[in-house]
Amino acid sequence: VLTPAPVDMLFLHVPRWRDGRREIMVMPTGFTALANLMIDEGRSCAISHLGIEREADPGFSLQALLASTRPRLVLLTLHWHGQTRGVIDTARLIRKAMPRSTIVVGGLTASAFARDLVSAISAIDGVVRGDGERPLQVLARVVLDGVGSARDVPNLVWRDGGTVVDNGLSWVLDEATAGGLRHGSLRALRLRERYMSRALYADFSEGADGSEGYPLAAYLNAGRGCAAECVHCGGASSAQMLTSCRRGVLHYPVAKLLRDVREAVQEGARALRMSFDPPAARRHLRAWFDAIVADGHRLRAIYDVWHLASPSFVDLFSRTFEPGSMLIFSPECGNEQLRYRIRGLPFTNTQLLRSLADAEDRGLRTHCFFSAGLPSETPAQVEETARLIGQIRGTTRSGISVCPMVLDPASPLHVHPERYGVRLIRKTLRDYYEERGLPGGPGYETEHFDEQGILQACNRLLAAAGLSSLAGSA
Numbered sequence: 001v002l003t004p005a006p007v008d009m010l011f012l013h014v015p016r017w018r019d020g021r022r023e024i025m026v027m028p029t030g031f032t033a034l035a036n037l038m039i040d041e042g043r044s045c046a047i048s049h050l051g052i053e054r055e056a057d058p059g060f061s062l063q064a065l066l067a068s069t070r071p072r073l074v075l076l077t078l079h080w081h082g083q084t085r086g087v088i089d090t091a092r093l094i095r096k097a098m099p100r101s102t103i104v105v106g107g108l109t110a111s112a113f114a115r116d117l118v119s120a121i122s123a124i125d126g127v128v129r130g131d132g133e134r135p136l137q138v139l140a141r142v143v144l145d146g147v148g149s150a151r152d153v154p155n156l157v158w159r160d161g162g163t164v165v166d167n168g169l170s171w172v173l174d175e176a177t178a179g180g181l182r183h184g185s186l187r188a189l190r191l192r193e194r195y196m197s198r199a200l201y202a203d204f205s206e207g208a209d210g211s212e213g214y215p216l217a218a219y220l221n222a223g224r225g226c227a228a229e230c231v232h233c234g235g236a237s238s239a240q241m242l243t244s245c246r247r248g249v250l251h252y253p254v255a256k257l258l259r260d261v262r263e264a265v266q267e268g269a270r271a272l273r274m275s276f277d278p279p280a281a282r283r284h285l286r287a288w289f290d291a292i293v294a295d296g297h298r299l300r301a302i303y304d305v306w307h308l309a310s311p312s313f314v315d316l317f318s319r320t321f322e323p324g325s326m327l328i329f330s331p332e333c334g335n336e337q338l339r340y341r342i343r344g345l346p347f348t349n350t351q352l353l354r355s356l357a358d359a360e361d362r363g364l365r366t367h368c369f370f371s372a373g374l375p376s377e378t379p380a381q382v383e384e385t386a387r388l389i390g391q392i393r394g395t396t397r398s399g400i401s402v403c404p405m406v407l408d409p410a411s412p413l414h415v416h417p418e419r420y421g422v423r424l425i426r427k428t429l430r431d432y433y434e435e436r437g438l439p440g441g442p443g444y445e446t447e448h449f450d451e452q453g454i455l456q457a458c459n460r461l462l463a464a465a466g467l468s469s470l471a472g473s474a
């Protein structure tokens with residue numbers, strides 16, 4: 001067995017363990033790109049994915065990895081709120097093992113709770129808010145080269161003695177920097193073949209078409225940001241402003257996007273999992289897809305449709321990717337007025353059914369996500385959703401998934417619950433750490449449904465779709 005060599009920077013991804021199942025196994029794509037950026041600057045880096053490590057070797061020890069790699073800078077990603085406990089506990093463990101290392105956290109959830117993390121968790125030396133590229137370049141110079149001071153690091157919240165210092169949130173990724181990023185290459189990742197070949201993410205309801213997940217997938221997007229306001233989304237326009245000071249949408253240059261695909265294919269990817277579809281990006285996506293075709297790649301794609309899938313988009317998608325590629329829609333509910341209130345990019349039921357038919361006519365698979373217990377939703381409206389599910393079942397081959405809409409930090413619902421008539425069960429960093437509320441619950445209750453009621457209403461819809469109840473909620 002090879003002992004891992006020392007590195008300057010160790011990047012760690014901590015998944016979530018729930019009832020023996022591993023969740024949050026996908027790393028933020030930007031995390032691997034950050035490591036690539038540092039390697040391009042001559043730094044020695046490794047990424048360790050603690051879930052993959054433990055699957056490969058049940059005796060894996062983080063302490064042993066730290067002892068052999070001896071990183072001076074340890075970088076943890078706290079992107080998804082479900083990682084909160086795992087990341088904080090891991091930071092504490094690292095602090096114990098390596099009292100003199102610098103431990104810095106970044107990612108969406110860390111950005112939403114940056115000050116709280118630095119003031120409450122002594123194991124964490126700093127939090128980089130928002131986009132991490134420039135901040136990490138400067139941070140590496142400060143920590144590894146002794147050049148400059150922590151005050152120079154944009155977007156950093158850190159501790160100076162006993163005081164929490166907030167450097168402000170000012171740096172946001174620009175097109176020129178994005179052009180140099182490499183989101184397709186996993187070269188810094190330990191056990192990268194295992195990561196690539198495992199189905200990491202099973203987003204669909206148990207028993208639904210596609211619920212076995214998809215191995216050999218690369219998680220690539222044409223850009224980042226969003227201009228719409230979906231009330232539950234921690235990536236909504238207002239949330240982007242809070243977590244990343246991003247206005248609108250950034251498109252990555254097509255040459256970079258094509259390099260990402262090539263590098264992902266070299267890593268073994270046979271499918272692309274894409275979730276970036278603001279209306280303004282469709283023209284840009286077209287250019288990327290044309291380049292993918294011209295380059296001769298034969299890939300499957302699993303694609304989240306954020307708004308309407310026009311016939312021309314469906315056509316382009318089906319010509320670019322292999323048969324069996326999938327478009328995923330999120331109508332959330334059957335009542336159109338409610339959908340217009342909670343979803344930033346709504347569509348009518350007729351438009352949805354037409355898009356599903358268009359996609360299936362072109363050999364694509366489709367999937368629809370529904371939920372229940374949405375802000376202001378009544379039990380009668382849940383029945384409208386059940387009827388729409390019945391109609392989809394009767395007229396299409398679409399897969400159906402139903403899950404509660406889980407409260408994202410920094411989402412409109414999290415910031416202004418009173419505006420939507422909901423009461424939050426999870427609000428603070430501590431609430432997320434303790435995973436307050438029901439396991440798998442939405443983290444809020446409405447005037448018509450408490451958390452238990454929301455899970456029951458979801459089960460009612462799952463039954464309408466012929467699927468089994470949510471795990472642990474029967």
Ligand code: B12
Pocket residue numbers: 023024025026027028029030031034075076077078079080081082104105106107108109128130131132133136173200201203219221223224225226232233234235236273274275276408409
């Ligand atoms: C694409 C996407 C996905 C892709 C995954 C893409 C990926 N590998 O990153 C898929 C479809 C698989 C996915 C799954 C999930 N997602 Co999602 N996803 C998105 C989406 C649409 C875009 C994310 C994005 O633009 N990333 C780009 C930037 C922001 O991130 P990045 O480049 O990876 O990382 C940068 C920074 O965060 C930071 N950074 C990150 N880590 C670190 C660490 C350090 C040390 C530093 C310095 C910096 C740093 O620097 C990076 C470079 O700039 C957002 C919604 C939106 N419009 O934003 C939701 C979103 C991020 N997802 C969310 C959620 C909840 C999930 C799921 C848990 C459930 C779900 N909705 O399906 C799963 C988790 C799956 C898993 N991990 O196994 C929430 C997160 C809310 C929260 N705070 O927890 C969001 C905001 C909205 C939503 N509800 O869907 N998602």
